[in-house]
Amino acid sequence: MSDSSPPAYTFHGPNTSHSKDNGSGSRTYHVPNYATSYASDKSKLISVKFVEDKELSRAVIVVVSVFLLFAAVPLCMTTLRSSQVVVPLANPSRSSESTVHPVLEWPTSEEPTNKNKKLQAVRTEEEHSDISSSRATSSIPRNGGRSRDIHWDSPQPGARCLGFGTREYTARLKNLPFFSNWEEACKETAIEIHGVLIAQPTRCESKWPMGGVTGHWIVDYQEDRCLARWGKITNKRFSSRLLDVRNGEDGLIICGTAPALIDGAEKPGPTFCESRGLWGIYGVWDVDDQAC
Numbered sequence: 001m002s003d004s005s006p007p008a009y010t011f012h013g014p015n016t017s018h019s020k021d022n023g024s025g026s027r028t029y030h031v032p033n034y035a036t037s038y039a040s041d042k043s044k045l046i047s048v049k050f051v052e053d054k055e056l057s058r059a060v061i062v063v064v065s066v067f068l069l070f071a072a073v074p075l076c077m078t079t080l081r082s083s084q085v086v087v088p089l090a091n092p093s094r095s096s097e098s099t100v101h102p103v104l105e106w107p108t109s110e111e112p113t114n115k116n117k118k119l120q121a122v123r124t125e126e127e128h129s130d131i132s133s134s135r136a137t138s139s140i141p142r143n144g145g146r147s148r149d150i151h152w153d154s155p156q157p158g159a160r161c162l163g164f165g166t167r168e169y170t171a172r173l174k175n176l177p178f179f180s181n182w183e184e185a186c187k188e189t190a191i192e193i194h195g196v197l198i199a200q201p202t203r204c205e206s207k208w209p210m211g212g213v214t215g216h217w218i219v220d221y222q223e224d225r226c227l228a229r230w231g232k233i234t235n236k237r238f239s240s241r242l243l244d245v246r247n248g249e250d251g252l253i254i255c256g257t258a259p260a261l262i263d264g265a266e267k268p269g270p271t272f273c274e275s276r277g278l279w280g281i282y283g284v285w286d287v288d289d290q291a292c
Contacts, residue, residue, distance in 0.1 A: 150175050151174050152171040155169040156170050156171065159248065160246075163253060165220055166219065167218075167225075169216070169217045172214055172215075173212060186200075186213050193217060194222045198217055201215035201216055230243070233262060237285070239284045241279070241281065241282050243280075245281065252273050255270060258270075260283070262287060267285055271284055
């Protein structure tokens with residue numbers, strides 16, 4: 001029996017996986033070199049990652065540089081402006097020198113100076129301008145920014161008297177803008193009745209927009225048709241019948257406001273009034289009598 005020696009194995013090539021018998025009792029195996037391939041691939045991965053990190057850092061540096069540049073420009077502008085504002089204030093002597101104050105010189109008894117004459121002329125002009133401006137301000141109408149075309153139509157007297165020598169007048173407001181404050185316009189628009197200018201109505205009534213705005217005035221002057229008079233005054237508790245009261249008028253109200261002259265003394269109105277039916281309205285006065 002011959003000696004048998006173990007077969008010798010030889011590996012060649014990095015990527016072959018088949019074997020071959022060479023006839024001398026040895027067999028050749030080709031094993032792929034995965035370790036070497038993995039190491040080379042790993043080095044490639046590391047190098048790619050390193051390149052990507054370098055590109056990211058460059059991008060970050062560029063962004064930070066641009067931000068600092070934009071932040072530095074406004075800061076420099078603000079610093080320059082503040083330095084320009086502070087510089088004149090740092091030297092107060094210059095600011096005081098730049099202010100010019102008028103110097104008044106007392107004129108001698110022989111010859112007045114021209115400077116004082118000029119200053120007096122300037123002061124006179126300023127006073128005149130102040131007076132004219134105050135007059136212009138006072139002449140501004142009360143209706144402010146509203147249209148000056150707002151006015152009352154002709155005042156209409158009421159059909160009945162409200163009291164002795166008293167009657168109510170009404171008028172409608174004209175040229176009132178649709179979206180204006182009707183109440184304010186009514187109160188601030190004057191009217192002329194019997195030659196007397198009345199600043200504002202006694203009350204305002206609105207039927208806007210179709211009925212408009214109506215003003216009411218109580219007029220107690222120059223109303224001759226509302227001057228009722230007393231008849232003969234009897235010396236028995238001083239009573240008198242009220243005359244010249246027209247149909248539809250409230251005689252009791254007119255009676256209470258009608259004055260009378262009794263024993264040389266003027267009385268503003270009766271002590272009380274009473275209606276005696278067909279005999280009319282009577283006023284009664286209670287007057288102190290020393291004979292009683």
